Amino acid sequence: MHGYGIAQHIQQISEDVLQVEEGSLYPALQRMLIKGWVTAEWGQSENNRRARYYRLTPAGKNQLNVEISEFEKVIQAITRVIQPA
């Protein structure tokens, strides 16, 4: 997906709860590129414009799993704290 598409997707799926600022999107994409978690290549978009498409690499998938498990740990911890209250 290209950068704009990623931002749109996140916004739609989360029903407007999560809005990705462009100011943080592109630097983040660059960092992931450097670390080798995504690859990018130029392609044609829906309206015949040239856009850069990003794809997750195997290393990126690993990292994604790591991040997800971290996130879940945090969520569980918060839930445990809230529950008795």
Add this chain to the structure above:
Amino acid sequence: MCELWRRLLCLFRRGCLDRELEKEMQFHLDMKVRKNREAGMHDEQARCVARRQFGNPALLREDSRSAWGWESLERFWKDLKFAVRTLRRQPGFTIVAVLSLALGIGANSAIFSLINALVLRTLPVRDPGRLVQLSTSSPSGRTEPLSVVMFEEIQRRQQIFSGLFAWSGGGMANFEANGVAYAGGRDDATVEYYKTLGVKPLLGRLFTPDDVAASPATVAVLDYRCWRRRFNGDPAVVGRVIRLEERPLTIIGVTPENFSGLLVEVASDIAVPLGITDEMQRRRESLWLNVVGRLRDGVTVEQARAQLEAIWPAVQTASLPEGRQDGARQEFFRRRLLVDSAATGISYLRQRFTRPLAVLMGVVAIVLLIACVNLAGLMLARAAGRQREMGIRMALGASKWRLIRQHLAESLLLAATGAALGLLVAQWGTRFLARLIWRGYVPLSIDPTPDGKVVAFTAGVAVLTALLFGIAPAWRGTRTEPERALRRTARMPAGGRFAKSLVVAQVALSLVLLVGAGMFLRTIHKLRTVDAGFRRDGILLVQLFPNPGGHKGLNQPVYYRELADKVAALPGVRSVSFSNLAPIIPYEFKQPVEPKSGAFAPVNAVTDILGPRFLETLGMRLIAGRDFTWRDDASAPRVALVSESLARRLFPSGDAVGQRIRVGMDRESQDIEIVGVVNSASLWVVRSREPMAVYTPLGQAWHGIQPRMVVRAAVNPTGLAEPVRQIIEGMRHEYALQIQTLRESEDWALLQERLIGTLSSFFGSLALLLACIGLYGLMSYSVSSRTGEVGIRMALGAEPGSVLRLMIREGLILVAVGILIGLPVMFFVSRLVSKLLFGLSAVDPVSTGGGISLLVAVALAASYLPARRAARIDPMEALRCE
């Protein structure tokens, strides 16, 4: 790892990546605009809203770029480019800065390069750290070589060396190569020489056991330089012949260019295999073999030392010279075996020059410090001129650290340029210094080209220098608040306390250098004029050397007598004699001397060999007994002369004449009669006072030495050089290897002191000049910034004279503070170098007084002109300007 690779790629494809990012963000923006239009907004509004939501594209691009991680490098690169531009705009400052840095850094590099070549550089052989040298300790504390039997016994019993060889220590010989006769150096080494060192031949082959079978040797290995110089690099040189003292030797190989033997300072022309079968060589009293071995893998120097110490007693017993009585026996057994690393080869220069080179290192370090201080002052003045620029930058959001980095980039650029030039200066300087400190008969072969260590040292010094003179002005220059800097009437920092302290520092350092120079110059003067117990004027020294085969069948004592008579007959010659070492060589060769009766413990005395009439020739005094004559030869009983100090020591109760003594370990000198007592002259090292000495006659001790002829001239010794040379060569047995007056020889002996004296005088004057300029600049600035104050003073009635005095007093106060700070530093430094001084107390009043007066005079001169300008100020003008 891959990440680093990707980052590197980003660095090199910056431009391309930049453009891609821009296109990508443009696409994103366009999509947003389209979405807004679909949501019903007008074209213009859609675009506005989209752009507002998107944010600042330039900022986004910068943030994205920073993710690549090369920002600091890029910023540094930009700083450098900016520094180049600013420096180019002020060529005067840049040139002065680069030149003074080149001089300072170059001088440091030169000295370090020489120290590296003499002391630090390891031999160009395989794994030099595994090489160790064996030597014995002499009773007088020096290290001495081993005897042949000792070497063989160690070879038999040792288990820690994978290779062991003995080397003669090098010597001079007459060669004939390619039809040309010349004098050069020879190395004699046992067959394991090259194998132990790990040297591979460039051409042909090196020693094999068969080569030692024939004695004397019939083969030789050429040194690279000899091959190029004497055989023109002939590729077919293997198999050709080189004559050593008329004996033809077949050349079997050539060593590579980077190998020049064990001795650091010279490269011998050839190496000859040493088969130690000759009876003279095998004498147990002769300690002449330098032994070097390569430790087996896994054996440390400590283990080697332990094992060798364990077998040493057995070696000593097996190599004890015959006919030793108790005293001498004990002396022999008291010798220890010393094991030291031989990684840096062997050097006679090293011993002599390590200390003076260390002192010189200190001197040039001070010079560099002064250059730094000077530059710091200049940089401060520049920073003052850039106040507005700094103010604007800070107002735009630059951090102080960012501005300091800009200044540092400039300093680093200056230092780097200065260092690059300095390396060139260093090359020239090292060559010059090396030529100064070596005056041997074989040309010096110290390689002065900078190797890795020197370059690293220079780079390190450059960085340190840049930090030293860059940081302080940068810090001061960025201290002002932006608002004040933007106002045109900002107060400039160039005249403040910091600038004053810089001048004070310069004065203090200059004082140290000047007084140091003065002390060394006075030392040299004292050494030249002190009463050494003999007359030093009008003496010619001629070093004799035999022609090839010149000594064959020659009765040498008779020859020397004839030579002396012929030379004495020349007009203008007062007297002629011979000696082995004296006068004025920079070391004393000592041996133990004791009364034959054994009444006293042996005393270490300087030993030398003299011809008859030596006392008369050198103006020494005979106190008791008689001088040597030509009748004291091999057929007569053994005799000796002793110095008064030795006579008093060994025979305090009475007359030494007629007593019998033992000298050293030679079997011929175990029963010698004293026939005369002479004054205790410092014939060798002028510094040593009243040395104890024993002299043996030339007629009895001429074996194996090359005597020097000593000629006293009635008027001018140099005029005698040619006639004497012709007489020597006319007798066809020997030739004059070197002829010089005693004063010239003295110059060589005083080389350490002269070197330091000259260089510190040169640098001291330079430092003085820099301090003067610094003070002048400061005073000028002070006057110009106090114009208003002076105007008011004069309007209120002050005389021009009092204004003049006021300004000059300011300058003098600065110098006085500098002197007060410099005095304790100078005192501390003089304690450090006290061993090199002579005849001076720790705080030499003459040098100190001289240095102070010089500085004060310079201070007056530097402050006078600005002060005069202040006194000439027209009060009306001054007050109006304000």
